[in-house]
Amino acid sequence: MSFFKALFAKKQALPTRSLNHPSELQVDDIFSFGDSFALPKIMRKQQFEVSEINTVELKYEHYAQLVGRGMSPQPVYISFPKNPQKFVKYSVLLTRQDVGDLFDLDDFSEIFEAPGCARLKPITFEHPYADMVAAEYLQQDFMTTGYFHQQDYRAGTPPQFNEEKHGREFEFYSLAGDQGQRFIDIFIFENGDTDVYLSFLRPASEISELWIKGE
Template structure:
């Protein structure tokens, strides 16, 4: 009986996945940046593989943070905050040496002082991230609370109930410049860990090629 059932049962259609937008990247997929001179050397013409996908959650929105790595140790972060032009936020994680080389540390410390009205000018343009840097940054966020989840919640909502698993809570500070398309984004976690990103908004077509894993 089971033989005849299997013989005459309808075959389920094979679903094929398509990949046309960077916000649909999955772990192990590949993406390549174009050769635009608006991109820093860490991105320009680089081919990267998605090694992780996390979720950044704020009060009124949440969106994925896609982490890519090429042949070297440099990581590139793609995220997709709401913006009218649907631009992608490309980010690089700064080291302490990067921060010291780019900014006056006394001026940088004003970011964390109330009421959060810091203005910051880089004191050099001689840096390998120079193409991402604004001439001046004005503070936008001060102690904004959010959560960083280790899971990908693009198709669901992050846990909202206290009994459920929450992500890592952080305080978020940000400054913008370059017609609000260049940013310094700072995440301070409960244990004191601090991530400082240099970011800018760019069109999605700065990523010239996308490949599905295994193809």
């Protein structure tokens, strides 16, 4: 009798995972920004789906970088480097045209010259990303070595540099403005590929809604 009871008993619903913070997002999950005027237009009240989760290994720590794709062809990036306020870093990836539109390229090239003490001011605030730009930036990092992993290592440790899968090595340059709240982050990879991010720190609460995939 117990066999038939077990066979025809109503199956209980499997417990679903909870999603309470942007750092818990997984691929295919969805997140939405609020309507705060502290957010740039590209993010304000926009919805994105997590398309990939990468890991940045830098300065003896590693943190996740989530790529969000929405209606615009321009993805947004949210990452979780350590900082005293436990803020989230929100970023967009600049094209070479964007860099040339926002900054004097001769001034920008000083970022890559020793000893790495560049000061940089934007040449315009008439740009789609202008509301993400600081009035002035001071250089923080010069030729700092790191590794970029196209995998999610939030629950573990990335492979070490002497192992097979050590990620893509890069040189890291960064500048900070607005009292350490806005950044230019530059990754130069071994093959010469260069990623320039325009970033800012804000509370996780700027992401107003989170949805688990399939729910």
